Amino acid sequence: MVSVFLSGLLATLVAQTVDAYVVPQGKLPDLHKLGTQDYLFPYLAGAAPYFSFPGNYGIPTTAPEGCEISQLQVIARHGERYPTTGRARRLFSTYYKLSNYTREFNESLSFLNDDYTFFISDSNNIEQETTYKNSLDVLNPYTGQRDAEKHARQFLDEYSALLENTTSFPIFAASSRRVHDTAQFFSKALGEKYNVTLQVVSEAPTSGANTISAGNACPGWNESANANITDAFSTDYLKNIASRLNRQNKGLNLTQTDAFNLFNWCAFEINVRGYSYMCDVFTQEELINYSYYDDLTSYYQDGPGYDMIYDVGSNLFNASVKLLKQSEELDLKVWISFTHDTDIVNLMTTIGLFDNGVKLDPTSVPFRDLVYRKSWQTPQGARLYTQKYKCSNETYVRYVLNDAVIPLESCKSGPGFSCPTTEFYDYAADRMNGRNFYKSCDVASVSNVTELTFYWDYNERHYNDTLLNQ
Ligand SMILES: *[C@@H]1O[C@H](CO)[C@@H](O)[C@H](O)[C@H]1NC(C)=O
Ligand SMILES: *[C@@H]1O[C@H](CO)[C@@H](O)[C@H](O)[C@H]1NC(C)=O
Ligand SMILES: *[C@@H]1O[C@H](CO)[C@@H](O)[C@H](O)[C@H]1NC(C)=O
Ligand SMILES: *[C@@H]1O[C@H](CO)[C@@H](O)[C@H](O)[C@H]1NC(C)=O
Ligand SMILES: *[C@@H]1O[C@H](CO)[C@@H](O)[C@H](O)[C@H]1NC(C)=O
Ligand SMILES: *[C@@H]1O[C@H](CO)[C@@H](O)[C@H](O)[C@H]1NC(C)=O
Ligand SMILES: *[C@@H]1O[C@H](CO)[C@@H](O)[C@H](O)[C@H]1NC(C)=O
Ligand SMILES: *[C@@H]1O[C@H](CO)[C@@H](O)[C@H](O)[C@H]1NC(C)=O
Ligand SMILES: *[C@@H]1O[C@H](CO)[C@@H](O)[C@H](O)[C@H]1NC(C)=O
Ligand SMILES: *[C@@H]1O[C@H](CO)[C@@H](O)[C@H](O)[C@H]1NC(C)=O
Ligand SMILES: *[C@@H]1O[C@H](CO)[C@@H](O)[C@H](O)[C@H]1NC(C)=O
Ligand SMILES: *[C@@H]1O[C@H](CO)[C@@H](O)[C@H](O)[C@H]1NC(C)=O
Numbered sequence: 001m002v003s004v005f006l007s008g009l010l011a012t013l014v015a016q017t018v019d020a021y022v023v024p025q026g027k028l029p030d031l032h033k034l035g036t037q038d039y040l041f042p043y044l045a046g047a048a049p050y051f052s053f054p055g056n057y058g059i060p061t062t063a064p065e066g067c068e069i070s071q072l073q074v075i076a077r078h079g080e081r082y083p084t085t086g087r088a089r090r091l092f093s094t095y096y097k098l099s100n101y102t103r104e105f106n107e108s109l110s111f112l113n114d115d116y117t118f119f120i121s122d123s124n125n126i127e128q129e130t131t132y133k134n135s136l137d138v139l140n141p142y143t144g145q146r147d148a149e150k151h152a153r154q155f156l157d158e159y160s161a162l163l164e165n166t167t168s169f170p171i172f173a174a175s176s177r178r179v180h181d182t183a184q185f186f187s188k189a190l191g192e193k194y195n196v197t198l199q200v201v202s203e204a205p206t207s208g209a210n211t212i213s214a215g216n217a218c219p220g221w222n223e224s225a226n227a228n229i230t231d232a233f234s235t236d237y238l239k240n241i242a243s244r245l246n247r248q249n250k251g252l253n254l255t256q257t258d259a260f261n262l263f264n265w266c267a268f269e270i271n272v273r274g275y276s277y278m279c280d281v282f283t284q285e286e287l288i289n290y291s292y293y294d295d296l297t298s299y300y301q302d303g304p305g306y307d308m309i310y311d312v313g314s315n316l317f318n319a320s321v322k323l324l325k326q327s328e329e330l331d332l333k334v335w336i337s338f339t340h341d342t343d344i345v346n347l348m349t350t351i352g353l354f355d356n357g358v359k360l361d362p363t364s365v366p367f368r369d370l371v372y373r374k375s376w377q378t379p380q381g382a383r384l385y386t387q388k389y390k391c392s393n394e395t396y397v398r399y400v401l402n403d404a405v406i407p408l409e410s411c412k413s414g415p416g417f418s419c420p421t422t423e424f425y426d427y428a429a430d431r432m433n434g435r436n437f438y439k440s441c442d443v444a445s446v447s448n449v450t451e452l453t454f455y456w457d458y459n460e461r462h463y464n465d466t467l468l469n470q
Contacts, residue, residue: 035140035142049379053401061385063416067415069388071335072335073335074334074384076382078339080130081129094265097253119265126469127469130142132145148182148183148381151186163334174200174338175468179338183198199462200463203217205446208443209450210449213342215302221308226301233363238260262278266278296360298372299360299372303346303354305360310350313348314350317432347384354406355371396414396416398419
């Protein structure tokens with residue numbers, strides 16, 4: 001029965017596809033596992049597929065009664081993807097240890113006995129978005145392509161009124177190929193009614209301040225600046241995983257580095273295949289410690305724990321505030337940009353969305369007082385919406401991250417827990433007071449472009465930068 005159903009579906013899918021291609025069918029016995037592991041996504045350090053923000057306060061995302069949206073800004077991450085080059089290299093080294101093991105595997109690794117094929121089967125896919133075509137299972141519900149298409153549909157459902165007088169408009173994408181591809185899938189899914197021009201803005205350091213991905217143009221940024229803090233986090237959970245697997249499988253020699261790689265194996269295999277038996281290797285407590293390690297490292301590398309990040313995020317925040325201030329004069333009401341997770345994290349740091357001033361503790365896992373949950377903030381396909389709306393004679397600003405309204409703690413007196421624009425502009429000026437991306441990052445050593453202009457000069461410049469596999 002199942003195989004008849006599947007081959008029927010396969011035939012339909014192929015027939016519907018403009019460019020017919022061979023769709024990998026996947027293995028029938030794994031059908032019951034496919035698309036069932038959503039409960040793990042919040043623990044997988046943002047590498048797993050998209051999920052709505054779990055810290056949702058229940059505030060409706062639609063404009064409050066009597067209010068009308070006057071501008072929407074979208075900053076979104078690329079969708080579900082294959083691992084990056086560096087991650088793939090580390091994953092292969094762990095995979096080789098397992099594939100060179102000559103005995104039968106026991107317990108949680110026993111799935112490797114059943115003619116398992118590694119999920120990176122073509123090195124050309126490394127760094128790339130997962131698509132219907134390069135996915136390892138035709139039924140994978142988590143491809144980046146599908147996520148972008150679904151996002152476009154949701155966007156239209158909520159905001160198409162903003163485009164009632166607009167058919168031709170730009171969508172901005174950083175020049176990473178997977179970011180561009182996400183923007184393109186999103187644009188196409190808006191339908192033929194719209195004539196979207198992709199503006200591909202260079203994410204190379206030479207672009208200086210005229211970039212959506214300021215982090216890439218910041219030579220001063222030092223990944224290890226706070227390593228002496230984050231290194232204090234106990235790696236016992238990794239040692240436990242490695243020793244458990246080695247104990248269950250005589251002669252296997254996994255290290256704590258291998259154990260760390262297995263979390264990425266789990267997350268990325270879900271992006272590629274729609275499920276991963278590797279995820280069953282971990283206990284729930286190990287998953288919790290792993291996700292906190294991600295919160296901790298992000299906080300001190302790309303978030304409020306690293307002072308320079310306020311400057312990095314100010315590059316985009318400043319442009320965003322400028323667009324908000326110009327909303328009456330600008331014809332375009334919707335500003336959509338695609339980029340990387342760290343750029344969104346940097347931006348939210350300067351905005352102050354998840355910054356309660358409490359420094360994250362590397363010596364234990366906090367719960368009640370932990371608001372900086374990076375592992376929840378930027379999954380694949382993450383999206384930060386800036387809404388500006390008008391209610392009678394006043395205007396307001398608020399943020400929606402991954403389907404959840406996140407009020408600004410110190411400015412939320414407006415309808416829908418929004419911030420009145422008059423207060424908001426002061427708030428923003430205060431957050432960016434003394435901040436300077438160009439100076440703080442030593443951008444001058446790689447570029448003399450001191451200002452972000454692409455939102456204003458795209459019509460003359462026609463941004464069409466070379467795509468990078470990064
Ligand atoms: C065993 O590991 C080596 C690298 O250490 C790798 O080149 C080789 O392909 C592996 N063998 C199998 C069967 O995976
Ligand atoms: C579209 O144009 C009409 C007529 O000028 C105007 O009333 C309406 O506000 C415009 N809509 C938007 C979203 O700008
Ligand atoms: C689509 O947009 C581009 C860029 O603005 C413009 O040059 C072109 O004329 C538009 N095409 C249509 C059919 O509106
Ligand atoms: C980065 O920071 C670490 C820790 O402070 C320091 O040892 C290292 O020299 C720095 N690297 C650069 C390139 O400045
Ligand atoms: C980390 O190193 C910096 C200097 O590079 C120092 O100021 C700070 O106290 C150190 N922190 C810890 C936790 O060791
Ligand atoms: C999780 O981390 C905490 C704090 O470092 C530690 O006490 C606990 O033993 C860890 N759990 C595991 C399973 O390693
Ligand atoms: C693992 O399984 C094999 C057979 O599949 C068995 O011979 C071996 O004793 C098991 N090892 C352990 C540590 O349980
Ligand atoms: C595992 O590591 C130990 C210590 O490094 C070594 O003696 C042993 O030969 C290794 N076993 C395998 C199967 O690689
Ligand atoms: C809006 O209108 C109220 C009275 O209706 C007035 O008190 C308030 O100052 C007005 N606000 C602005 C920004 O014009
Ligand atoms: C914001 O942009 C203005 C120019 O529009 C510039 O003068 C100012 O320095 C910028 N501030 C930051 C923090 O980047
Ligand atoms: C600086 O800007 C000028 C144009 O104003 C350009 O020709 C030159 O190549 C730039 N230099 C660097 C190092 O980017
Ligand atoms: C961008 O450049 C590519 C390759 O140079 C070209 O094929 C494409 O038509 C260009 N797109 C636009 C919108 O100009």
